[in-house]
Amino acid sequence: MATTTKSTLVVGAGIIGLTCAWRLARHGFEVTVFDPAPGRGATWAAAGMIAPHAEVAPGERENFELQRGALTAWQLLAGDLERLVGARIDIHVTGTLLTAWDASDRRLLEQYLKVANDYGVSSAVVRRESHPEVFVALSDRITSGLLLEGDGWLDPDQAVRVLDEGLRSLGVRIVRESVHEIEGDASGVVVHHDSGATRAHAGIVATGAFGLPRGATPSGEHAVRPVRGMTVRVEGIDRSQSPTLRCLVRGRPFYVVSRPGGYCVLGASSEERTGTLVEVGELQRLLRDALDVVPALESASLVETRVGLRPASHDLAPFLEEWTAMRWAWSSGHYRHGVTLAPLWAERALDFVRGVSA
Template sequence: MSSDSDLLVLGGGAIGLTVAWRASLSGLTVTLIDPTPGSGAMWAAAGMLASAAESHFGEEHHVALLSAASDRWISFSRELEGDTGLNIGYEQNGTLLVGLDRGDRLEIERSVEFQRSLGHNVADVDLENLSEVEPALLSTISVAKQLHNDHHVDPRALGRALLAALELNNVSLRTSPADSLTQSALGVEVTLGDGSVIRGDKAVVTMGAHTNFLETANPLPQIRPVKGHILRLQGPVLLKHTIRGLVHGRSVYLVQRKTGEIVLGATVEEKGFDRTVRAGEVFRLLDDARRIIPGVDELELVETSVGLRPGSHDNAPVVEWAEEGRVLVATGHYRNGILLAPLTADLVVDMLQDRPSIHQELFVSAHSHHRSS
């Protein structure tokens, strides 16, 4: 069986695009298969690189992975911007955790104690000086903490840069969905929605929430979609930092771009593949945001969208061989697909080339708590 490429990458979200780019840099010929690369969850995402804020009770085993992923972004952003000449909106201006009422303050204090116990750098913010740190915040906020190492990137700019990098590195693009994947001793075959067949030596499945739509001889890991409403607002630059707030116990975040765009999110809903934008959820997000940032009222609401996060059984990423030596699966990154994309790609390329990886144990240990219980 003659191959069209050394590697077929099935899925063009943050993980698939990054894997395709890094694999091409390693010397492999690559074909990326996706009807609309750079869309889906990546297009909707806010792009928070939040290794501290995403350290949750019961997920202590994720901490080392998230911290290593955050560190990788510094060099990754330089490499991608250097190769393409495109700005991806990587901003190292930190994050503020804020709470509206007494209950929110107690919950944030509890979370911060936990984050500090894991080694994260979380600083207290003197409320008397809050207007100097973040002038747009409500003056009667009950608590504020600063996460110095939680940054953000613009996922849409990232997608454009990765697509440009693929073109520069002669990665082929097939814009028809992958329906089925089969393998033999000689390689892999992918049948596309238009009936054509593409052959390769190896394949990586990076289809996110749609992983289980792919027909394969052996079942792939079960991945569920987790719905999230996300809004985009536009106006003068309002914020110095990313804001993650608690408003009467409800979470809300605001990510400021230099263009004046603010990404506001996000709900967490177990509703399958429902992509309907619900008025009630849009209202709740706007109402919670304006309670801590009054200036939100004056911004233009320019977009409402829904993203589907890919969640595994324990919400940790899955990077493993589905068919030993031929088919890798890299999925289930849930809330942290953008954050984990560079590190995931590094691991995937090492596995494809049968090299030992310093990252593999980080991904394995992210599941160890659940597998040992």
């Protein structure tokens, strides 16, 4: 690729790299993306919830405010892609039902409610007698919950597929290779990848919780650690007409994202470590929680387990760190909200590249 002021490199094709590449290409940049396994990092394990209201947590107000525009941003991105390639990313706005399993879980739910009220999140108490449709397939023991409007979800596999199609239709090159080293100065950027070197005008590193390529110059202000998570995919119950279910069970958060047709994503474990093998105990805990809360899953078929590494920063907030002298920026730290935040974060990457290309 010639090093015109419009040429840009993206290292990493998870949901963050792919949405950055899309935004850049839509603005007329000539984009090349590098990833040996596009869409197979944390994005592959993600349930795809876009649930700012259910995700409210103490000390994460700023993050909550960021997420508020996420559903609209995804709807706009999906509409743009559909107009261009005729393929859809379906954005399901279902709301969330937040429930608790035992007395101590109910206390945790009360704490959630305090924070949610403080952040201005509106919620309504719903009971099984008045809203049976919301409690479909749940244990009789769960008789009430909080209904949070305005949360939703998408299927990350579908999003990756449609983004890939859209990028190719805009002439973006997706190179299935690892980047080993990056360079950059006022004259442009270079990546050294498996089969050689590629130059451009500016670049974005979006490698999630994976290590940075050699030559990267992090300021020290930001760092990323992997927080491992597993989701279990089953087939057999369809709650897609009901709100996404989230339940606190024995102090652990559990959820079911139910897609039309009976495919369900059950999640998720969360551990401060790396490694992608599924541990028997981890699987057993998740399935025990699942069967307690949703006994109808007893006869569901196990499809697969997926493990991913959430990229967590010091303060659990996402960042775009600019290495302006090198003409690179590092976009990471999206932790448990990368799918949610991707289209919003793509705007920041675009602003950076426009800035260094001006």
